[in-house]
Amino acid sequence: MMVDKIAAVVRGCGIPSIKSFDWSVMSLLLPFRPAMTGFVAGAIVLSQLVACGGASKADVADTAAGPTIQSLDEEGYSPPTSFSSDYCSSNDFPAQWEWRESTVRPQVRGAVSGVPLIRHLRDGRLIASYTKLGGHRSAPNNTDGHDASVGPFRRALFTQWKNGDVFEIYPAIYEGEDQQIYIGPNFDSEADYSSKNANVPKNITVRGITVNGVRPVIKLPATGASNATLGQSLIYIDKSEGITIENLEVISNDTGLGRIGKAGIYINGGKNVTLRNLRIHGFENRSANGIFGTSDNSGTMLIEGVELSGNGGGNGPEHNIYINYSKDDSKFTVKMLGSWSHDARYGHLFKSRAQVNILEGNYFQGSRATKPGEMRESYLVDVPDGGVLTARNNIFVKTASGDNTNGASLAYAAEGSIGRFDTTRPWALTVEHNTFVAFTQYFDNQKHQVYPFLLNAIAPVKAENINVNGNLFVGYCRKKSSLYGSPGYFGEGYMMADFNAIDQSFRPRKPQPSKSGLAPGSLGYQHKQSNVRRRTNAIGARD
Incomplete structure (x- = not known):
């Protein structure tokens, strides 16, 4: 049967089954009507999957023309390497590295001790201090924090903040039912409560304070997420506007005790x-996301300088970060800058159904399955509903993530099919000046090849709104194809290189100019989780 032949082609292209292809191949079957012959149907599918063979040594070469750009970066190159250059035939890939140690920017540490202290500032003036973040007991009717026995972030009556307030959290481990944060509507008075006149928080800032290189940690207790956060998370952002959370660590415990419903941080109406x-970090031991956003969010969700690691699980599955579309804002935007997502389990390093997604200067670092049956991340980045995706100056690293995962680094509109695409949202795809590195030829034990893109060829994005240009690919063995949507598609103006052509910070040793028009000054990535300005328009993510 033709379906069997199609399934065979799909498996040969590095996808264990049609089902595990996450709708992209299934969606190709939907246009086929009974009147179509099996030959035509097969030809269409084969045209999408034509580039499934391995690359020869000649394929792994510099395809960019023009003179080499002199790097202006002051960090210098790591020492030259002598890795095998015939890895596609010998399967002799170098061991995965993280970053050149001497150029890693020092990071603050999470507290391992300390006395909890929260300072409440209004218009720059200290008005109250607390030792608890939240709690279940109602506080007296005031907004000036005069009852310090109860933390300011709770669902119980009454409001202890005003719009524009700043809360400074000092280094300590905040662990317990009364050490979790809820930010959402509350009431200023008995009269407001009786009339259901809730005060929606606006422009509240929760800021961790670094002392001697140490910052505060909010930790999941053995009793789990509390009633104050509806059992969902350690930080719960409910209906609100302009909330900022910064300079904290939000972590699970090592015991595996304590239920948490959805994520370390749960955003529902922000x-x-x-x-x-x-x-x-660490919520994979509770099968929970790192960050989760519902469909009630709007505006722009900015994720900047954030490290996400060790989250995910098989319940949903769960991911390092998972943001839903907005049911109220057709241009809801998720913007991720200068962040590092790595070591997810089962799910993805980044998943978003938001109408607009902007990923600039991030590091998406896949991890290797080290024991039979283990599943690390599936996709590095998944934007399953399509829309607007701009991915620029990011580093994507894929390795052998295990059976029943996936070999794609970036997936776009993979769950869409005829009649199921959201045509009310804007559509455009820009993938430029990224660096894609494959530290393996196969992502599973069945020897399915890794590939950079899973791009749904029937998504309603116009050709003039597709720009896949100026990307650097290292370690890929796929036979190249110019066909958009095929596993061998690499876009335009790209460069192929072997591992000796980049240094340990993923910088090309001989940068090549790009014709993509990217101007110097765009945001690149610097480890750990920070941004630097690009100084040239060299192909790839770094100068």
Whole structure:
């Protein structure tokens, strides 16, 4: 049967089954009507998957023309390497590295001790201090924080903040039912409560304070996420506007005790939320996301300088970060800058159904399955509903993530099919000046090849709104194809290189100029989780 032949082609292209192809291949079958012959149907599918063979040594070469650009970066190159250059035939890939150690920017550490202290500032003036972040007990009717026995971030009555307030959290481990944060509507008075006149928080800032290189840690207790956060998370951002959370670590515990419903940080109704300079780690042992956003968010969600690691699981599956589309804002935007997502389990390093996604200067670092049956991340980046995706100056690293995962680094509109695409959202795809590195030829034990893109060829994005240009590819063995949507598609103006052509910070040793028009000054990535300005328009993510 033709379906069997199609399934065979799909498996030969590095996809274990049609089902695990996450709708992209299934969607290709939907246009086929009974009147179509099996030959035509097969030809269409084969045209999408034509580039499934291995690359020869000649394929792994510099395809960019023009003179080499002199790098202006002051960090210098790591020492030259002598890795095998015939890895596609010998399967002799170098061991995965993280970054050149001497150029890693020092990071603050999470507290291992300390006395909890929260300072409440209004218009730059200290008005109250607390030792608890939240709690279940109602506080007296005031907004000036005069009852310090109860933390300011709770669902119980009454409001202890005003719009524009700043809360400084000092280094300590905040662990317990009353050490979790809820930011959402509350009431200023008995009269407001009786009339259901809730005060929606606006422009509240929660800022961790670094002392001697140490910052505060909010940790999942053995009792789990509390009633104050509806059992969902350690930080719960409910209906609000302009909330900023910065310079904290939000972590699970090592015991595996304590239920948490959805994520380290749960966002449900936030408009213009900012998460900055955070570390969200370890929730894979509770099968939970690092960050989760519902469909009630709007505006722009900014994720900047955030490290996400060790999150995910098989319940959903769960991911390092998972943001839903907005049911109210057709241009809801998720913007991720200067962040590092790595070591997810089962799910993806980044997943978003938002209408607009902007990823600039990030590091998406896949991890290797080290024991039978282990599943690390599936996709590095998944934007399953399509829309607007701009991915620029990012580093994508893929390795052998394990059976029942996937070999694609970036997936776009993979769950869409005829009649199921959201045509009310804007559509455009820009993937430029990224560096894609494959430290393996096969992502699973069945020897399915890795590939850079899973791009749904029937998504309603116009050809003039597609720009896949100026990307650098290292370690890929796929036979190249110019056909958009095929596993061998690499875009335009790209460069292929072997591992000796880049240094340990993923910089090309002989940068080549790009014709993509990217201007110097765009945001690149610097480890750990920070941005630097690009100084040239060299192909790839770094100068």
